[in-house]
Amino acid sequence: MKILHTSDWHIGRNLYGRKRYDEFASFLTWLVRTISLNEIEVLLVAGDVFDTGTPSNKAQRLYYQFLKEVSSTCCRHIIIIGGNHDSPTLLEAPRELLRFFDVHVIGSTQENIEDEVIVLKNNTGEDELIVCAVPYLRDRDIRTSNAGEDLDDKNRNLLNGIADHYKQVADIAEAIQQQSRSSSLPIVATGHLFAAGGTKVEGDGVRDLYVGSLVYVNSSSFPTCFDYLALGHLHSSQLVGKNPVHRYSGSPLPMSFSEAKKSKCILQVDIEHGQTSVTEIQVPCFQELKSIRGDLKYILEEIDTLITTETPVWLEVIYDGEEIIANLQATLADAISGSLIEILRILNNRLMRSVMQQNTPDHTLETMTQETVFEKCLELHNIAESQQPELLHLFRETIQAIEDEDLRAE
Incomplete structure (x- = not known):
């Protein structure tokens, strides 16, 4: 049998x-x-x-x-x-x-x-x-x-x-x-x-x-x-x-x-x-997944190596460097431009640590709402107060669109 x-x-x-x-x-x-x-x-x-x-x-x-x-x-x-x-x-x-x-x-x-x-x-x-x-x-x-x-x-x-x-x-x-x-x-x-x-x-x-x-x-x-x-x-x-x-x-x-x-x-x-x-x-592996963790220099070197393989890769990037890089997403998008690599997740640990360090003891990641974290990021990057309401509105619309996605509409 x-x-x-x-x-x-x-x-x-x-x-x-x-x-x-x-x-x-x-x-x-x-x-x-x-x-x-x-x-x-x-x-x-x-x-x-x-x-x-x-x-x-x-x-x-x-x-x-x-x-x-x-x-x-x-x-x-x-x-x-x-x-x-x-x-x-x-x-x-x-x-x-x-x-x-x-x-x-x-x-x-x-x-x-x-x-x-x-x-x-x-x-x-x-x-x-x-x-x-x-x-x-x-x-x-x-x-x-x-x-x-x-x-x-x-x-x-x-x-x-x-x-x-x-x-x-x-x-x-x-x-x-x-x-x-x-x-x-x-x-x-x-x-x-x-x-x-x-x-x-x-x-x-x-x-x-x-x-x-x-x-x-x-x-x-x-x-x-x-x-x-x-x-x-x-x-x-x-x-x-x-x-x-x-x-x-x-x-x-x-x-x-x-x-x-x-x-x-x-x-x-x-x-x-x-x-x-x-x-x-x-x-068999039907879709290659790869996670890269390190500082920006290491991450970019690893991406260059993946590009040379000419293999479709879904990528997770975890930035652990000491330098605060405000334009990390744009930098990574430039690095993979024209390649078969798609970045599905970017985690900026340095940025998150900076955000958390500016919180009062009453604020922890577990107690903060999504909007609070977003507002802290706006403050960290010195975004003009006149621009913040519109950005917050767009953020709310994005969250709502994700939550309202019709899972049966495929």
Whole structure:
């Protein structure tokens, strides 16, 4: 049995305002080709198909086009679970239609928990795999509120609820396994959660799943009957509790510049005669990201080097020099003019330190509004008071335009 485990596609996600649809399309095209080349029989998508619960029409077209193309390959079954970014209603809306094409979608906890245990059959109609398709477990789905419970009680009840949910699906799967003609019928499970000991990268967009509490699921919460556990939510590929068959595949695309140097992968899982082996398949880089940090001389030298490669690069620039450079953005724009480099983010640490040093003790970056920071920058650069109202008005219009962007108008 050849299984492919992937998760956290986040179709529709932007990077500092830059649309990434070309990257998502390239990844999905590559994924279809990889499924065919490796003769994959089952595809597991462990949540966060989309980046938001209201994905654009373009994001949805990419998703359904992918499902259409996979249906014509050797892949017999697709299992998709909802993640914390997904809308369960949107994912499950075409569920009955997709099931006709052997695409099984579990967007949220099912009213009948038996519906989360899916028995897949081979071409001759015989059972070949049991999948405990557990989606992202929301607080309201697994925990009841009790009067007088404190934070520790809440955390303990959440963890117990998650463990109990996995025990229930495992018991159902084992009962099916015992009734099957094949005593070696494998069981795999999915999940979208934060496992204890898991790591994330600063700026990668991974957030705690339960507001007001830090609930990290211990590896002992998962039943031992699972031949493989396919997890989503963390964006770096990693093991859970050093267990080689409890794995996060990670996101296929870097979610931030902090992940620019990290290799991305999907996981091929081979189960044969009760033995499970896992092979990492490296995902190609579809858009190069680069972060440059230093003084102006170093930054310009690095940009010159990148230009000579004649490769399209999205760039983050972090200025850490001691000199205050008021026209940093214009200087960098001149440096990349006519090249294949796009600067998506400029962080002027020296300027920010200067702004903060001029604040009174009552003002910190956490307490200052966006307008206050902008006004401090105007003061720092000695902008004439007569010009400040118009600039502040333009700033407000820009912020409003960003907030009012129609995410469905693609």
